[in-house]
Amino acid sequence: MIKDNLIAVKNNIETACKKRQPDMTEKIKLIAVTKNHTVEEIQQAIDADAQFIGENRIQEAMEKYPALNRNVEWHLIGHLQTNKVKQAVKIFDFIESVDSIKVAEAINKEANKINKVQNILVQVNLVKEQSKNGIYLEDLPSLLQDIDTLSSIKLCGLMFIAPNVDDLEEVRPMFKKMYKLFREVQQMHFTAAEIKYLSMGMTHDYQIAIEEGANVVRVGTAIFGPRQY
Numbered sequence: 475m476i477k478d479n480l481i482a483v484k485n486n487i488e489t490a491c492k493k494r495q496p497d498m499t500e501k502i503k504l505i506a507v508t509k510n511h512t513v514e515e516i517q518q519a520i521d522a523d524a525q526f527i528g529e530n531r532i533q534e535a536m537e538k539y540p541a542l543n544r545n546v547e548w549h550l551i552g553h554l555q556t557n558k559v560k561q562a563v564k565i566f567d568f569i570e571s572v573d574s575i576k577v578a579e580a581i582n583k584e585a586n587k588i589n590k591v592q593n594i595l596v597q598v599n600l601v602k603e604q605s606k607n608g609i610y611l612e613d614l615p616s617l618l619q620d621i622d623t624l625s626s627i628k629l630c631g632l633m634f635i636a637p638n639v640d641d642l643e644e645v646r647p648m649f650k651k652m653y654k655l656f657r658e659v660q661q662m663h664f665t666a667a668e669i670k671y672l673s674m675g676m677t678h679d680y681q682i683a684i685e686e687g688a689n690v691v692r693v694g695t696a697i698f699g700p701r702q703y
C-alpha cells in the first residue's frame with residue numbers, strides 16, 4: 475500500500491512538473507515525512523525507493539534512525555531548539571527549519587566539532603503566522619548573510635510551510651511569492667552558500683507548490699496514510 479501511494483505521489487509530481495514553466499525542469503526531491511510512523515512503515519517506503527526521509531522531532535528520529543538502512547538522506551523539518559542541536563547535527567543530512575542566528579551558530583559549533591559541514595535551509599514565515607516558526611521577510615537577507623559566514627554550515631535554500639486554508643487556491647499566490655523570493659536570494663552575493671532548494675508543499679498542496687516552483691516537497695499522509703497521535 476505504501477508502495478502504491480508512493481507511486482501515485484510520484485505520478486502526481488510528474489503531472490505537476492509538466493505544468494511548470496520550461497525553465498523549471500530540474501528534478502524534484504520527494505521527502506517522505508515519517509513522523510508518527512513506525513520503523514517498519516519507513517522501511518517499506520525505503521524498499522519502494524523513497525530516498526529522502528523527513529522527521530519533525532529529534533527524539534523520534536533518534537529512536538528510529540539506528541534501525542534503518544542509512545542509505546537515505548535524512549531531513550529535519552520540525553522546529554529545532556538549541557539544546558537538541560547536537561543530536562540533530564549527528565543524524566540529519568539537511569536541517570530545513572533554521573530560523574535564527576542563534577540556532578545557526580549552535581549548529582555551526584556542533585558541526586565543527588565532528589568535522590561536518592551541515593546542510594541547512596532557512597524557514598521563512600511569509601505571512602507572519604504567530605503559530606508558526608520561521609524568519610520574517612524583512613529579517614531574511616541579514617540572516618542569510620550572517621549564516622553564510624559560518625564555516626561549518628552550507629546554506630542551500632529556503633523552506634516554507636503554507637497556512638492551513640479551506641480554499642487551496644489561496645496558497646498559490648504565497649507559493650508564487652516564495653518562488654520569487656527564492657530567485658532573488660539566488661542573486662544575492664554569498665561566499666559559500668549555494669541556493670539550490672525551495673522546500674514547500676505537503677500532502678494537500680504539493681502539486682500546487684510544484685506548479686509554482688518548489689523543487690523539494692514534504693509529503694506524509696499521502697504516502698503513509700493518516701497519523702495516529
Ligand SMILES: *Cc1c(COP(=O)(O)O)cnc(C)c1O
Pocket residue numbers: 507509530551552635675676677678692693694695696
Ligand atoms: C508533518 C509535516 C509535513 C507532512 O504533512 P502531510 O500533510 O502529512 O503531508 C510536511 N512538512 C512539515 C514541516 C510537517 O511538519
